[in-house]
Amino acid sequence: MIWKLGIIGGSGLYDLPGLENIRKQAVETPWGAPSGELTLGTLAGTELVFLPRHGPGHRLPPNHINFRANIAALKMAGCTDIVSISACGSLKEELHPGRFVAVDQYIDRTTSRVNSFFEAGCAAHVSVAEPVCSRLAGLAADAAEAAGAPVTRGGTYLAMEGPQFSSRAESALYRSWGCDVIGMTNMPEARLAREAELPYASIAMVTDYDSWNEKEAAVDVPAVLAVMAQNSRIARTSIARLAEMVSDMDRTPSPQGIETALDTAIITAPHARDPVLVEKLRAIAGRVL
Incomplete structure (x- = not known):
């Protein structure tokens, strides 16, 4: 089986x-239209599908992103895996601006977003x-290091x-x-990717110290943009290294068996399922429906 990588570009990464x-x-x-058009192509012989999370020109704030449509669009495009690139704040002194974190856990503090395809x-x-x-x-972290980024492997992202x-x-x-970084976009994105049986990884690019570090100015947009420019250049190179x-x-199938996550997840008896909803769900769960 060949790889087809879905790349979700976050703040500062609007093209590839x-x-x-x-x-x-x-x-x-x-579930409607995603944040923007998909850009399909090849890089180093690998098929990629790129989607800017915030849309062209960063028109969408985090709480207005149609996360379900974004994940569904990548699934419908035939992606085998999703790599998320996003800016984040640091909650630890040693995770300084410019550092990349390969996230492995989440605490979800979002409140207004639809977080499931199932209803x-x-x-x-x-x-x-x-x-x-x-x-x-692990591959994404290897690629970021190959691109020259200082990388921390593992970390909890507060959404x-x-x-x-x-x-x-x-x-x-x-x-x-005990959280490591903080951001606004990886949830419910990671949850939805799991429901769509798509292996997901996130590289979070530190731009600031959020608001806790009184030795530093509180985070604001100009400070974020200044670091983001350098981070985004490295992120583009990282994606190229990953494609190579x-x-x-x-x-081969993911070590965690993500491609079969729905095998034992659907609890509604077949006779009780809403046929209209089932038809809708075929876009992301057709394998089991």
Whole structure:
């Protein structure tokens, strides 16, 4: 089996230079339109599908992103795996701006987002005990190091609602929980990827110290943008290195069996399932429906 990487570009990563055989594809999913057109192409012989999470020109704030449509669009495009690139704040002194973190855990503090494809009429409960694919996260970290980034392997990402940044009290609370970085976009993205049986990994690029570090100015947009420019250049190179790594690597099932996550997750009896919802769900769960 070959790799087809879905790349979700976050703040500062709105395109992917170097792609060959480029074609644009507007997609409509059963959950509406994604953040923007998909850009399909090849890089180092690997098929890639790029989606800017915030849309062209960063028009979408985190709480207005159609996460279900984004994940469904990548699934419908035939992606085998998803790599998320996103800016984040640091909750630890040693995770300085410019450092990359290969996230492996999440605490979800979002409040207003639809976090599942499944609804009344077809209920399902997938496990997100291990919310990222260990193999994909390791490869993404290797690629970032090959691109010259300082990388921390493993870390807990606190997903906040936003769009405002944290108060100092909130930032201190998240530090007391042992969180490593904070951002606004990896949830419910990671949950939805698991429901769609897509291995997911996140590389979080540190831009600031959030609001806890009183020796530093509280985070603001200009400070984020200044670091983001350098981070984004490295992120693009990282994606190119990742494409090279997997180009001659046979893609076997993920170590955690993510491609079959729905085998034991759907709890609604077949006779009780809403046929309209089931038809809608075929876009992401057709294998089991």
